[in-house]
Amino acid sequence: MLESIALGMLLENDLTGYDIKKFIENGIGVFYKASFGSLYPALKRLTEKGYLTTRDKPQGSRKKIFYHITEEGRKQFFHWLSSPMDIFEGTNTHLAKVYFFDHLEAEIRSQQLLEYEINNRNYLKKLRELEKGFTELDNKECFSPLFITESALRRKPSAGVVISVCRNR
Amino acid sequence: MLESIALGMLLENDLTGYDIKKFIENGIGVFYKASFGSLYPALKRLTEKGYLTTRDKPQGSRKKIFYHITEEGRKQFFHWLSSPMDIFEGTNTHLAKVYFFDHLEAEIRSQQLLEYEINNRNYLKKLRELEKGFTELDNKECFSPLFITESALRRKPSAGVVISVCRNR
DNA sequence: CTCGTCATGTAAAGTGTTACATGATTGT
DNA sequence: ACAATCATGTAACACTTTACATGACGAG
Structure with missing residues (x-):
């Protein structure tokens, strides 16, 4: 789930993990919350799968990693987005x-x-x-x-x- | 969560894991689903914590384990039940x-x-x-x-x- | 110089799913 | 005989939360 959302956040702009967290909080956050402890590993997994590439752009001596979505990533995202919405029967x-x-x-x-x-x-x-x-x-x-x-x-x-x-x- | 629900199912009768699964399906199942893979380990944990005791009552050569809630277990359950209902902001x-x-x-x-x-x-x-x-x-x-x-x-x-x-x- | 925010990450523990493994009993 | 249901459990994997660890930058 978080992987799909992260991909979605990167459709239009390259962002850092921190940025993505912010975007989630300000937008989809009403429906879905993410912690750094889940977000960073998720971004790592997505990169390993080839859905994301990374660009290190340190600002001063502050570490900054921008994530960029690949064609594969886009495909994956739209596959998720097009799949049926299941109603939340289960763990309410x-x-x-x-x-x-x-x-x-x-x-x-x-x-x-x-x-x-x-x-x-x-x-x-x-x-x-x-x-x-x-x-x-x-x-x-x-x-x-x-x-x-x-x-x-x-x-x-x-x-x-x-x-x-x-x-x- | 599942632990609390299992305790709740045992308030009135001693039941087997299988029974509890059935009760969950027929009752609270609209709001919460459990699989054996989560239920049996949960019952084990509850027993280890002293919230449940077990009684083996094999029927014929069919294994059957009845779980019984202890006073500690009751206390734990009512603690959970009395705690405030948080609305499901988070992972919708x-x-x-x-x-x-x-x-x-x-x-x-x-x-x-x-x-x-x-x-x-x-x-x-x-x-x-x-x-x-x-x-x-x-x-x-x-x-x-x-x-x-x-x-x-x-x-x-x-x-x-x-x-x-x-x-x- | 200190606080808040920016920024990345790891470790442990909790909790869950799916699939597998095993075997007995009941109904047709 | 065969399927469905009863009955218990394990193993691998997935994902998450919470807490911790580290450190830079900017504003007042």
Whole structure:
């Protein structure tokens, strides 16, 4: 996953590992977070596979390594990008806990759900801010099919995740 | 995570690893999936930590190991259960791809989003079925705060995930 | 001169998947 | 007989997080 994202970040410009981290934080970071401990090894692997080449451009005595995507890398990236989006059935860790909530005292339960709601509200706010910046882009037409926002959600709940729990006893 | 879930499955009955797998599939499986390759080692770790004890009860010549939760295990489980629910900011892998969608031909993009919507519809259907079985439970009052369903979502979108994407250039 | 940011990296530990290996029992 | 399911487990591999280690540059 991180490998694909790193490739994607390098489509238009050569960047350093540090740059890539920044770009991830400021953009795709809402959906995906990366640490240096995973990023640097990933870049190393991509270089070994021939998807990236490196150029050392030290600035002063500060080490700087720019990564450049190869044709192979591009091919690999577009292969990933074109493959179907799988919905996240599997490891929805933060919801798993709810399954056991009948074991919890009503008070703590309510408090946790309230907290959860607040966190989600904040997340939503963050997404709305992103969306706001988004509507100001000039190349909107590239994104139009991606406008699956709250209003769309109201009509088509498929894009949202409905929380519903069952335990069979 | 899997360790906590395994503990939770053993709160009421002693079960074999195989049983636990089944219970996970039929219940919490919507949110969390486990493989034997992760489950058996997890049970081993839990036993080593003193959270579980084992009882071998072979049936015929078929090996069968029942796991039993200890007081320590219970304590550990409730500690996990009482800890705050963090919202899943971080590694929302299936949405990460959308970030790069402007690089994709409009046609493939539309097709993928359509597919994605279909998958989500199916997932929603599954959740609705769970919910249906759920409303027939006798201990509903234990779950009432968990009724965050589509209708609630319409009023409080915080519980849902709104898809919105921005790339800054 | 010190703090924040830039910059790269390693090591250990955790956690997981896939595939393999083995064999018993049940239903058709 | 054969397949499906029951039942346990290992091995190789993949990926990640957290913490650590190192050091340069720029601003105040």
